[in-house]
Amino acid sequence: MNAPVNPPRPVSLGQAHVSAGNALELRGITKMFGALAAISDVTLSVRPGERRAVLGSNGAGKTTLFNCITGDFLPTTGLIRFFGEDVTTFPPHERIRRGLRRTYQISSLFAGLSVIDNVYLACRGVSRNRFSLIPPRRDDSLVHAAETLVEAVHLAAEKNRLVGELAYGQQRQLEIALALSGAPRFILFDEPAAGLSPTERRDLVSILTTLPNHIGYIIIEHDMDVALRVVESVTMMHNGRIFKEGRPEEIEDDPEVQELYLGGGHD
The missing domain is CATH 3.40.50.300 (P-loop containing nucleotide triphosphate hydrolases)
Known part of the structure; x- marks a missing residue:
């Protein structure tokens, strides 16, 4: 070993x-x-x-x-x-x-959304504006945070793919990105x-x-x-x-x- x-x-x-x-x-x-x-x-x-x-x-x-x-x-x-x-x-x-954050043994992801959308929603969910109905702008800090997290878990090349299309290991990597949301x-x-x-x-x-x-x-x-x-x-x-x-x-x-x-x- x-x-x-x-x-x-x-x-x-x-x-x-x-x-x-x-x-x-x-x-x-x-x-x-x-x-x-x-x-x-x-x-x-x-x-x-x-x-x-x-x-x-x-x-x-x-x-x-x-x-x-x-x-x-x-x-x-x-x-x-x-x-x-x-x-x-x-x-x-x-x-x-x-x-405090946690990942689980069984994945709980939005399979019908893209990788970047999953991470953005996780960032939004722990932000002060989580209940706002205003769509994000390109310069939205949460969009930038989501991009950073996707890169941190080695999924930048897959960010626009639907989560349901990812390999199992990539889905586990995505779960880590979700756990990293919101500092x-x-x-x-x-x-x-x-x-x-x-x-x-x-x-x-x-x-x-x-x-x-x-x-x-x-x-x-x-x-x-x-x-x-x-x-x-x-x-x-x-x-x-x-x-x-x-x-x-x-x-x-x-x-x-x-x-x-x-x-x-x-x-």
Whole structure:
């Protein structure tokens, strides 16, 4: 496996305000479904601009954790702070307004619209003028922002194509562009490499490693060859709890991780 890489990350998508504290803090997060604890007593902190992977087998609680962070689920117990603000009970749209974004395992795109129109609508949806009925002018700042995002995810040549005509990997790239709309401060990527070809995975790594420095993220990913190349820290989950944390090289070489998740070895 290739060693983790940390290439320069150019800032080109707008600089958001960066807090001196943590971007994301979870304290004792537990989510119960009846008598079942999907996640239990999860505590972690992520700095502004930090890139972290949350790894684990199916059923480890990773997606439930994301759902609690975004507000799709409210935790049964625990505290969630986003850049110092308690957002534990906030609905999803309030967390989005504060700069939190997410991609999903299943694509949710406007297949009958073009790539650029999808991205423009995402930019418009998080802008102050999102309810305006006035058509955009050519010099509209949101049109320029959409063009920039399309280029950032390597889809400039496809910007006028209908989304339904794109390859699956290109649709996943488009989802990243949507998540980048409106100057996000933090993004949750839910298995962005799922279903991608080796070439598309290399393109994904390139996109993630060249995001602006101020945008931190957590990535859930089963492909450790992708995950360990695009992050600086790793949290392993097992049975709804944090099992181990460390740098990518530490997690890759850890015997317990290899035994539990990689079948006793990983090359």
